[in-house]
Amino acid sequence: MASQKEYGLASNWKCMLACCLVSMSPFQYGIDFGLIGGMQAMVGFLKIFGYVDPSTPVGYNISTEVQQLISSLMTLGAFVGSLAAGPMAIVLGRKQCLWLACALCVVSNAIMMGTTQLAGLYVGRLFIGLANGFFMTFSQLYLQEVAPARYRGLALACFQVWTSVGTLIGTVVDNFTSPILSRASYMIPLALIYIVPVILGVGMFFIPESPRWLAQHGNIEKARKALYWLRPDKDGVEAELAEIQLGIEAERSTASGSAIVDMFRNPVDRRRTILSVATVSVQAACGVMFMLVYGTYFFEMAAVGNPFMNSCILVAVGVVAIIIDLFIIAPYGRRRVFLTTGLIVCGFCQLIIAVVYTKNPGTVQTGQVIVAFSVIYIFVYNGAICPFSWLSGGELPSQRLRSYTFGLAAAVGFLGAWVCTFTAPYFINPSALNWGPKYGYIWFPSCLVSAAFIYLYLPEVKDRTLEEIDEMFEARLPARKFRGYKCMIKEMVNEKVAAEDRMVVALEKPIMDATVTAIEHAGKM
Numbered sequence: 001m002a003s004q005k006e007y008g009l010a011s012n013w014k015c016m017l018a019c020c021l022v023s024m025s026p027f028q029y030g031i032d033f034g035l036i037g038g039m040q041a042m043v044g045f046l047k048i049f050g051y052v053d054p055s056t057p058v059g060y061n062i063s064t065e066v067q068q069l070i071s072s073l074m075t076l077g078a079f080v081g082s083l084a085a086g087p088m089a090i091v092l093g094r095k096q097c098l099w100l101a102c103a104l105c106v107v108s109n110a111i112m113m114g115t116t117q118l119a120g121l122y123v124g125r126l127f128i129g130l131a132n133g134f135f136m137t138f139s140q141l142y143l144q145e146v147a148p149a150r151y152r153g154l155a156l157a158c159f160q161v162w163t164s165v166g167t168l169i170g171t172v173v174d175n176f177t178s179p180i181l182s183r184a185s186y187m188i189p190l191a192l193i194y195i196v197p198v199i200l201g202v203g204m205f206f207i208p209e210s211p212r213w214l215a216q217h218g219n220i221e222k223a224r225k226a227l228y229w230l231r232p233d234k235d236g237v238e239a240e241l242a243e244i245q246l247g248i249e250a251e252r253s254t255a256s257g258s259a260i261v262d263m264f265r266n267p268v269d270r271r272r273t274i275l276s277v278a279t280v281s282v283q284a285a286c287g288v289m290f291m292l293v294y295g296t297y298f299f300e301m302a303a304v305g306n307p308f309m310n311s312c313i314l315v316a317v318g319v320v321a322i323i324i325d326l327f328i329i330a331p332y333g334r335r336r337v338f339l340t341t342g343l344i345v346c347g348f349c350q351l352i353i354a355v356v357y358t359k360n361p362g363t364v365q366t367g368q369v370i371v372a373f374s375v376i377y378i379f380v381y382n383g384a385i386c387p388f389s390w391l392s393g394g395e396l397p398s399q400r401l402r403s404y405t406f407g408l409a410a411a412v413g414f415l416g417a418w419v420c421t422f423t424a425p426y427f428i429n430p431s432a433l434n435w436g437p438k439y440g441y442i443w444f445p446s447c448l449v450s451a452a453f454i455y456l457y458l459p460e461v462k463d464r465t466l467e468e469i470d471e472m473f474e475a476r477l478p479a480r481k482f483r484g485y486k487c488m489i490k491e492m493v494n495e496k497v498a499a500e501d502r503m504v505v506a507l508e509k510p511i512m513d514a515t516v517t518a519i520e521h522a523g524k525m
Contacts, residue, residue, distance in 0.1 A: 027165065094145075133410070146230060156390055168312070211230070272397050286342075321383035322382045324383060334462055336460055339389065472487065
């Protein structure tokens with residue numbers, strides 16, 4: 001049986017094309033981050049949703065409560081959307097849930113563009129958050145289940161590329177529309193959110209559903225057809241399908257009937273749930289929401305250069321980091337190494353920014369240091385934390401519980417992000433605590449604690465199939481032994497296929513012998 005690993009990226013072009021399409025899902029999630037931070041510093045936006053404040057550099061400000069709700073309602077909606085992933089996956093496939101997200105995104109953005117009232121804006125923010133929760137969760141479930149083990153990291157890196165590109169485009173467009181003093185300053189950027197739902201909604205008609213989801217729900221023939229479409233090795237499809245079925249059957253033998261209970265009842269699944277939730281949550285724990293959501297506003301109020309230009313620089317650097325990741329994640333993408341190193345570096349960046357601002361606030365040199373270490377922070381976060389966090393969070397759960405576990409992990413991650421976006425204005429807004437860059441003191445110890453957890457408990461599963469990961473967890477290996485463990489599931493599948501072949505031969509042999517005898521007898525006559 002040919003191994004999938006023998007086939008390169010070019011041979012897997014159909015599968016990677018499908019992954020590239022689905023990985024576009026977070027584009028508008030990223031663009032939302034790029035837009036919303038800049039919008040809160042636009043005069044055209046502040047005229048409608050803010051108030052006149054001569055003490056600020058732009059002559060307008062926005063109340064802490066409004067700022068909190070605009071930013072955090074989207075995250076709260078994403079929390080609800082991710083938490084609903086498990087129950088939704090019982091009846092709806094990955095593609096169906098993504099189509100639902102597309103429709104919800106279009107409706108919510110129409111509400112935001114059409115309203116001039118805070119209540120309408122809040123409703124739009126909550127609904128687009130719900131759509132983003134579906135996009136972020138179900139797209140990653142699809143990528144985890146469809147991509148070959150060798151290119152699973154690459155597929156998730158593409159996912160992060162679209163997030164970063166969306167954030168960059170949103171920030172750049174904000175930069176060009178911010179001088180407009182009318183509603184058009186933020187209406188133009190909001191219109192960009194329609195791009196992905198249209199492309200994704202149409203493109204998904206031409207790619208198959210997740211074969212693992214199909215097999216899990218008893219649609220074996222459809223799963224087989226999906227694998228034939230996705231894999232270049234047509235001869236290996238039956239063996240891969242047999243491996244998927246064997247993994248599903250093994251999981252069902254330990255099931256109690258309630259997926260929500262099983263996430264915590266079984267010690268193996270409980271471990272996988274904790275690890276999945278923890279790895280996704282490190283994104284919020286490193287304080288990145290402070291930089292992403294309030295970056296422009298933070299630079300504006302700290303009087304650090306051109307705030308929009310600084311934000312564009314930060315996002316552009318993030319895009320460069322994730323593009324570099326595309327070339328290193330498949331051959332060198334060790335999850336634990338990248339996450340641990342990234343968290344430590346980001347923690348010290350936050351500490352240095354806070355210390356420098358505490359010693360010399362408001363100076364040109366301090367502003368340069370803040371921008372420089374913010375650039376380093378975003379580069380490391382996008383290159384080492386974000387892609388590996390989502391990747392690990394999605395590949396560690398079992399197939400039967402993947403929708404529930406990863407949905408919970410994403411929901412907890414969004415909840416952490418919501419807490420950050422909701423509380424950040426109290427720390428950085430001049431009308432509140434006015435800490436500004438000193439907010440970094442909070443995130444330094446958070447980064448170090450997260451790094452220690454990842455180093456001690458996260459297992460290394462690079463290049464492992466999802467079924468091999470199941471086997472290693474069922475063997476209850478400590479984290480340090482995962483990397484060198486020799487899995488037996490492929491050998492079991494090969495033995496099963498060979499046994500089936502022998503059985504077929506045994507059944508056909510009497511018929512063949514009888515046929516040969518009849519031919520010989522006819523020849524003698």
